[in-house]
Amino acid sequence: MNKSCILLLAGCFTAVVSTAQTSSILGFSPAAAEAQLAAEKKFDDNLAAKNIDVLIKKMSAVPHHVGSPGDEANAKYILEKFKGWGYDAEIETFYTLFPTPVIRILEMTGTRNFKASLKEPTLKEDATSGQQAEQLPVYNCWSADGDVTAQLVFVNYGVPGDYEKLARLGIDVKGKIVIAKYGQSWRGIKPKVAQEHGAIGCIIYSDPKEDGYFQGDVYPKGPFRPAFGAQRGSVMDMPIYPGDPLTPGIGATKDAPRLDRKDCTNLLKIPVIPISYADALPLLESLEGPVVPDEWKGALPLTYHAGPSVNKIHLKLSFNWQQKPLYNVIAKLKGSEFPDEWVIRGNHHDAWVNGAADPLSGQAAMMEEARSVSELVKTGWKPKRTIVYCAWDGEEPGLLGSTEWVEYHADELQKKAVLYINSDGNGRGFLDAGGSQALEPAFTEIAKSVIDPQTNVSVFERRRSFDIVSAGSSKAKKELLSKNTFVLPALGSGSDFSPFAQHIGIPSLNLAFGGEDDGGEYHSIYDSYDLYRRFKDPTFEYGVVLAKTAGHTTLRFADAESLPFDFRNLQTTISKYAADVIALADNMRENTQVENLLIKEKYYTVANKINDPLLPPVVKTEVPFLDFSALQNAVANLAKSTDALHVAGSSNTISAAKRNELNQQLYKAEQALLTKDGLPRRGWYKHAIYAPGFFTGYGVKTLPGITEAIEQRNWKEAQEQIEIAATTINNFSAYLDKAANETK
Amino acid sequence: MNKSCILLLAGCFTAVVSTAQTSSILGFSPAAAEAQLAAEKKFDDNLAAKNIDVLIKKMSAVPHHVGSPGDEANAKYILEKFKGWGYDAEIETFYTLFPTPVIRILEMTGTRNFKASLKEPTLKEDATSGQQAEQLPVYNCWSADGDVTAQLVFVNYGVPGDYEKLARLGIDVKGKIVIAKYGQSWRGIKPKVAQEHGAIGCIIYSDPKEDGYFQGDVYPKGPFRPAFGAQRGSVMDMPIYPGDPLTPGIGATKDAPRLDRKDCTNLLKIPVIPISYADALPLLESLEGPVVPDEWKGALPLTYHAGPSVNKIHLKLSFNWQQKPLYNVIAKLKGSEFPDEWVIRGNHHDAWVNGAADPLSGQAAMMEEARSVSELVKTGWKPKRTIVYCAWDGEEPGLLGSTEWVEYHADELQKKAVLYINSDGNGRGFLDAGGSQALEPAFTEIAKSVIDPQTNVSVFERRRSFDIVSAGSSKAKKELLSKNTFVLPALGSGSDFSPFAQHIGIPSLNLAFGGEDDGGEYHSIYDSYDLYRRFKDPTFEYGVVLAKTAGHTTLRFADAESLPFDFRNLQTTISKYAADVIALADNMRENTQVENLLIKEKYYTVANKINDPLLPPVVKTEVPFLDFSALQNAVANLAKSTDALHVAGSSNTISAAKRNELNQQLYKAEQALLTKDGLPRRGWYKHAIYAPGFFTGYGVKTLPGITEAIEQRNWKEAQEQIEIAATTINNFSAYLDKAANETK
Secondary structure (H helix, E strand, O other): OOHHHHHHHHHHOHHHHHHHHHHOOOOOOHHHHHHHHHHHHHHHHHOOHHHHHHHHHHHOOOOOOOOOHHHHHHHHHHHHHHHHOOOEEEEEEEEEEEEEEEEEEEEEEOOOOEEOOOOOOOOOOOOOOOOOOOOOOOOEEOOOOEEEEEOEEEOOOOOHHHHHHHHHOOOOOOOOEEEEEOEOEOOOHHHHHHHHOOOOEEEEEOOHHHHOOOOOOEOOOOOEOOOOOOOOEEOOOOOOOOOOOOOOOOOOOOOOOOOOHHHOOOOOOOOEEEEOHHHHHHHHHOEOOOEOOHHHOOOOOOOOEOOOEOOEEEEEEEEEEEEEEEEEEEEEEOOOOEEEEEEEEEEEOOOOOOOHHHHHHHHHHHHHHHHHHHHHHHOOOOOOEEEEEEEEOOHHHHOHHHHHHHHHOHHHHHHHEEEEEEEOOOOOEEEEEEEOHHHHHHHHHHHHOOEOOOOOOEHHHHHHHHHHHHOOOHHHHHHHHOOOOOOOOOOOOOOOHHHHHHHHOOOEEEEEEEEOOOOOOOOOOOOOHHHHHHHHOOOOHHHHHHHHHHHHHHHHHHHOOOOOOOHHHHHHHHHHHHHHHHHHHHHHHHHHHHHHHHHHOOHHHHHOOOOOOOOOOOOOOOOOOOOOHHHHHHHHHHHHHHHHHHHHHOOOOOOHHHHHHHHHHHHHHHHHHEOOOOEOOEOOOOEOOEEEOOOOOOOEEEOHHHHHHHHOOOHHHHHHHHHHHHHHHHHHHHHHHHHHHOOO | OOHHHHHHHHHHOHHHHHHHHHHOOOOOOHHHHHHHHHHHHHHHHHOOHHHHHHHHHHHOOOOOOOOOHHHHHHHHHHHHHHHHOOOEEEEEEEEEEEEEEEEEEEEEEOOOOEEOOOOOOOOOOOOOOOOOOOOOOOOEEOOOOEEEEEOEEEOOOOOHHHHHHHHHOOOOOOOOEEEEEOEOEOOOHHHHHHHHOOOOEEEEEOOHHHHOOOOOOEOOOOOEOOOOOOOOEEOOOOOOOOOOOOOOOOOOOOOOOOOOHHHOOOOOOOOEEEEOHHHHHHHHHOEOOOEOOHHHOOOOOOOOEOOOEOOEEEEEEEEEEEEEEEEEEEEEEOOOOEEEEEEEEEEEOOOOOOOHHHHHHHHHHHHHHHHHHHHHHHOOOOOOEEEEEEEEOOHHHHOHHHHHHHHHOHHHHHHHEEEEEEEOOOOOEEEEEEEOHHHHHHHHHHHOOOEOOOOOOEHHHHHHHHHHHHOOOHHHHHHHHOOOOOOOOOOOOOOOHHHHHHHHOOOEEEEEEEEOOOOOOOOOOOOOHHHHHHHHOOOOHHHHHHHHHHHHHHHHHHHOOOOOOOHHHHHHHHHHHHHHHHHHHHHHHHHHHHHHHHHHOOHHHHHOOOOOOOOOOOOOOOOOOOOOHHHHHHHHHHHHHHHHHHHHHOOOOOOHHHHHHHHHHHHHHHHHHEOOOOEOOEOOOOEOOEEEOOOOOOOEEEOHHHHHHHHOOOHHHHHHHHHHHHHHHHHHHHHHHHHHHOOO
16 A cells, blocks of 8 residues: 555545554654655665675774774774765764783692693684784773682672672681682672682683583584683773773863772772683692582583682783873764754774674664765755764774763763664674663654564564563463564663763663674674674674664654653553562562571571582571651652643643754753762762663662662661652652643 | 470470470380380491492492393392391292393485494493493493384484474474483383384483583583484383383293283384494484474584484394393381381392492392391390382383382282381482382471581471472462471382382382582493492482481381371362363363464464474364362362371270271372372273373373373373263272271
């Protein structure tokens, strides 16, 4: 059925209106929607997988970490591309501390002598794997300098619960070097928690269970991590603050005031190094002491013991603590009607080594998106709002480029930024998206507008099918079958959305495709073009799909008459988070009561095994009943405000001027959820609803002030944080009420 | 507080009666209870761990499988011991088919040539591991003869659900040889299901995840299975019938009529062999095809693929199908009042090799128990009922000795057998018991009367503490804290209780201690005295604890004035089983509806991954609503009968003669739960409430006729089996009503 047909029928039968809604879009009048869909069609038609292939290959040809020639060359290449496509583009440079390794020694002496290779071998099947002169060696960026010798203890993933278990096994890591597996938490948590428990050094290894042969065939036969593959990565304590450690909260310009390194609160005091499982095997084999719990065991052919080792481990690391430039490429396409309203789209360009997947698969898709937008411009189309493309530098060491840019431009961004759309690595598979829940209705529509190349259904429907099929029970499957909205999970950290969302309250969206691109190349020399084209997105079609999804989002928010934020979805989500945090306290109360009883009445003692002994857990303080009423009332109140705003915003009688004013209110609304002082002990994180977890790193905590105070059994702070969250939510309600009233 | 003190106080204050109840026992008058407790005290005091040590060492000195010189020698040794202790003892011999291997070849040819060793190495740390001349080599007893060459497919545990998954991976085993891991199901299920799916050979290997280095240090450093350790064992289809395959249902006496071997319905048609993981490794490495699901993966250092292999596997096996004698040692101590009421206590004496743990740890404990009973006799004590000790032969190949004895003496046993108490392997740890639920109150009392040597609480309390501490949630912990009864799980198969309980309806109890005795020696040459004394029960104290627990049970049922069966517990249990089977149908109905919808509406197709593809499951027949009302009414009706019987049996006015008549009614009651025709297609199993699962082997199915018909989606048979179960339960109620009435 062609479009004129639909219009004809719509004139005759009101019953057909729902059919005509195939050309309606949230935030657009019918006529504007038709034009928008036509523009999106042209945009889609201009995208070519081949271009993405070429960009990934070109930009991954040499290593391009912060401060390297490849990094600068890529930034200049991206700049030239954007300029060539007609963007007002520039490189905005910041200056960051950036340590690179000078000495790396890990060895074992005693009944068995061993020296770790700390080196990833060149493979003849991988063209760029032999660029040893340009490669950063295997290391954890922001490790302390150190020279330590001690016994070794295995700490599983190295998260706090693992140390509780070690205590029950009778093992203390004080004065020891710990070895932790990659996985479960963000890597930076592992040395931080080890340091808190008195360890003097930390080794992180890639167990084959996580991303090696347990998962699938290893590179070059398959995409999984080979025996000597290791994972580089940052161990900055980003849950304190990201960005240049010397300039928290301000842009790291050439002459910005800087902290002394020893005063940085997000840097480690112990040395830490990542190793391959080939290097880990002799160390793990040297451990004695109790056999670890089953859930701690990896896939190496040995009995996993907790330690300590009889043999001594020697770890010596030193670094060159230099200042390096960060080259952010910023490209603008000025809005025709609202040039001071910015839709911002970003992806980083720096990598640990060649970075074909991370970040170039996302970077290339973003560039192809920007090129296709420029083709639209050639047809006479112009965005109503300004579109800003950002290619960030220094994401890998700690979101450096984006954080410094956001900190430097904070005031301007809080006035102008409508939405930040982020991507990073990308691959074949299913749509993965997270972000501000007020975006859910609009994003659902967008996800339904992009077709999955393998199945010919929308990327929304493909993801929904996957979720339904993967759900654990028939009940869960039925519940998902009854739903037709893309639920946006809250954002934690791990990519460049963090400063936008959590530091200055810009509505944010993070996009990726994946699930058919599993591998073990992450942060190794094997994250190469050769691996990518074989295993991650062989036809580069999912680069195109990412460009479409992000592009439709960019174009719709750039051109919408009414910005499609729906805060009812946010209210529903906050209401769920409030219920979660109340349940957390209730469950902890019951668990504490029962556990304390079992400890005091010696059930643990009697149940103990002589050949597998576990000390009883320690008695914990009982969980008091907290007063959640302020939070509950605030959430209930917010429902009225979001409903009223929806009614007011849906009115057909709002003038264009009022509508434009309302748009500004809407995109700034999330800033009302920031708190003045931020989270306790980490004030950089100002969002009252989401933050990366202090002990999870990338993983999000919702209502983080309350949640983490309860988890840390700090009842006084929990009560204070309840009041702060309630006040913030009430302020947000008042803000929305004001916006609704001003439409009248 | 000594006993006279208690009596004194009890005379003064009725409030102290509860304290005085420490000397009350179910089924005994206060005076009789006091005498009984005194006898048990003497019985306990006479037990000595050293004797158990000596017996295990002596009887495990050489291999003693069916038909071996060691087997005959042990039978004669046991006979002489019992005779020496004053028992009326004899060896009762049956004659069974028993295949032993002649040719065993397993090899791979193609891109890699490999010949499996099929041999367990001698260890200098293990004194009996070098007895190669006497050892049965590694084999599966009752494998077919065969000479097959084919590609290999990995089938996980080889249970039916695994083949459903293989079908979704696009893999068919028809004409192939399969390799399955030990674990999850009884081993005999694996080749049976493989054969049903068209496989022409079967290999079963011990993955180190199950009982090797994943679990703990391997022998001789620790007790777990070393690289070349393999698990012998029977693959007779015991869920059809156990015992000599040639004589189902009748005793295998010298001149009993015998089937032709080809007509036996419980023998395989394909060859099957067990191997070590050292032998399995090259075979598994040769597999190609899809990577298996995570839950299929073991602990070997490779990527587990499903297959098929490119290389060809050659498996050639032939056996000597001979007749061998089975030496059951039967020792009686005649009852002074009720010589024709028998309390039967049994444990097998045959092993696959040296069998220190399996079965001698249980056998030695039983012998020490019998010796201590004989010491009681020397003091003038005599049991009221006859006690029968049975040392069974041929348990390992298929419960041969016990089954033939039960089949031969079925009529006599159905008149005389009060209770059968079984044990088998035993070790350090927690009480494990299963059996007829009418025994729960009495057994709870017994378990509270035996003190755990490591913790000084009762074995009841220690097990309860372990269950509470191990429970998954605070809710589950609280529920267990509120309970104070030993719940007896239903018996499946896997030891000599099966013919008593499931073929002729004798109340049965199976006892063991364990949980601190884990290892990987099972059915290998390393199940030795050297391993046992280092890792299983180093002080032999748990042998004493087993002797106490089984001994108290034997003595109380031998001497009780009123036999302490409480059928209210059985009714509660059957009521739960009925609810389970109704929930099974309801859950299957919902699952089928949802799955069929997902298949038909192509959710599986859309969710499919290109690099990890899964075909959609096949559409299944919808689950109809079955009429469970007959079962529900029967269970409700049974509650009235069991309550009424309890009231009648608790009366103080029953005459001694009536009491003795009632006792006979009580111990024969469970026979009323037998059905005339037994289970469909396996009529040997006659119990309406419990049977080993057709596809689990050892694992029990409750209300098995109904449960398995539903699981097999045979709705007509399910409805028929509901009616049969209901009729049987109603007959049981009528039987109990009659017994209650006859007390008046």
